[in-house]
Amino acid sequence: MPTNPTAITFPTPRRRCTVEREAARVVSRAPDCTPTCILRLSPPPASPDLHPMTRTPRLLTATLLAAAPFLALAGGCRGRALAPNAADGLRAELVERTRERDEARARAAELETKVAELSQARDVKIDPEAAEATPALAGVALSGLSTARLVDANHANLAIVVEPRDGLGRFLQVTGTLRASVAVLIPGRDPVPAGSATLSPKALRDAYRSGFLGTHYTLEMPLAWEGAESARAVSVSLEFTDAQTGKAYPAQGTVAVVADKPAGR
Numbered sequence: 001m002p003t004n005p006t007a008i009t010f011p012t013p014r015r016r017c018t019v020e021r022e023a024a025r026v027v028s029r030a031p032d033c034t035p036t037c038i039l040r041l042s043p044p045p046a047s048p049d050l051h052p053m054t055r056t057p058r059l060l061t062a063t064l065l066a067a068a069p070f071l072a073l074a075g076g077c078r079g080r081a082l083a084p085n086a087a088d089g090l091r092a093e094l095v096e097r098t099r100e101r102d103e104a105r106a107r108a109a110e111l112e113t114k115v116a117e118l119s120q121a122r123d124v125k126i127d128p129e130a131a132e133a134t135p136a137l138a139g140v141a142l143s144g145l146s147t148a149r150l151v152d153a154n155h156a157n158l159a160i161v162v163e164p165r166d167g168l169g170r171f172l173q174v175t176g177t178l179r180a181s182v183a184v185l186i187p188g189r190d191p192v193p194a195g196s197a198t199l200s201p202k203a204l205r206d207a208y209r210s211g212f213l214g215t216h217y218t219l220e221m222p223l224a225w226e227g228a229e230s231a232r233a234v235s236v237s238l239e240f241t242d243a244q245t246g247k248a249y250p251a252q253g254t255v256a257v258v259a260d261k262p263a264g265r
Contacts, residue, residue: 135166137174140240142253143216149260153228156257158182158195160219160236164249171215173208175201176243180219184231185254191235194223201243231257 143161150156164174178199183191199207199219207217223234238251 135168135170135172137164137172137242137249138167140164140174140238140249140251142236142238142251142255143214145213145216146236146253146255148223148231148234148255148257150230150257151260153230154225156184156194156223156231156234157260158221158223158234158236158255160221160238160255162217162219162238162240162251163214164217164240174204174240174242176204177201177241178204178217178219179239179241180221181237182221182223183235184223184225184257185233185235186227186229186231189227189229192225192227192231194225194231194234195221197221233257 141163143163145161146159148156148158160180162178164172166172179196180198181196182194184194185191197219199217204217207219209216209218225231233254233256236253236255238253240249240251241247242249
């Protein structure tokens with residue numbers, strides 16, 4: 001503790017005790033730190049111009065309370081490195097087992113919901129308003145977030161972003177099979193087949209993505225075509241088949257091809 005602590009005069013003895021207790025509590029919470037100053041509070045001489053109940057502005061009280069931790073810790077703390085021990089592995093294993101347990105519970109709850117839906121679908125009448133408000137698939141669309149990056153003259157990496165939508169144009173999670181066929185567009189030539197892919201219902205569910213750019217399904221596939229000419233764009237044809245109704249929903253679009261950035265830049 002410094003021999004000459006910083007002294008701050010506070011107007012009211014009643015407030016003095018509160019701030020001193022707060023400063024002591026902050027210092028006691030950081031035994032490894034060396035404070036450079038403390039709060040030494042003392043009441044001022046009585047002034048006839050101040051009313052006894054209004055001598056202490058609330059703003060000054062809040063300011064000193066907020067400044068107490070910074071004054072106490074201004075000298076800096078001595079950091080301590082914790083050496084690895086056997087408990088670290090146990091903690092990591094506990095986190096992993098907890099995650100697996102939560103996932104298993106979620107899957108069990110999902111199965112219970114499906115069983116309940118199938119049981120009620122036999123003979124329960126659905127409220128017309130609820131049936132009208134239930135979202136249903138209206139179509140699928142190729143999102144503008146899809147990208148095609150050129151690797152060399154006749155190879156590219158394609159990321160197809162698919163958005164199933166309901167009647168209000170909102171994203172809708174779906175179950176079914178997604179098929180995609182791609183052809184590259186080269187000036188002066190007919191469309192050249194470059195690849196195709198199929199996502200099963202389980203694979204489609206794993207392709208679900210959600211983030212800052214929205215919610216969608218992403219299908220990534222490599223493209224290859226004959227010839228040394230670089231493609232300017234790719235034509236994508238999609239077809240989603242709903243697993244519950246068997247109805248097919250086609251979609252088409254064009255994705256521009258951009259040159260991939262060289263490594264290290």
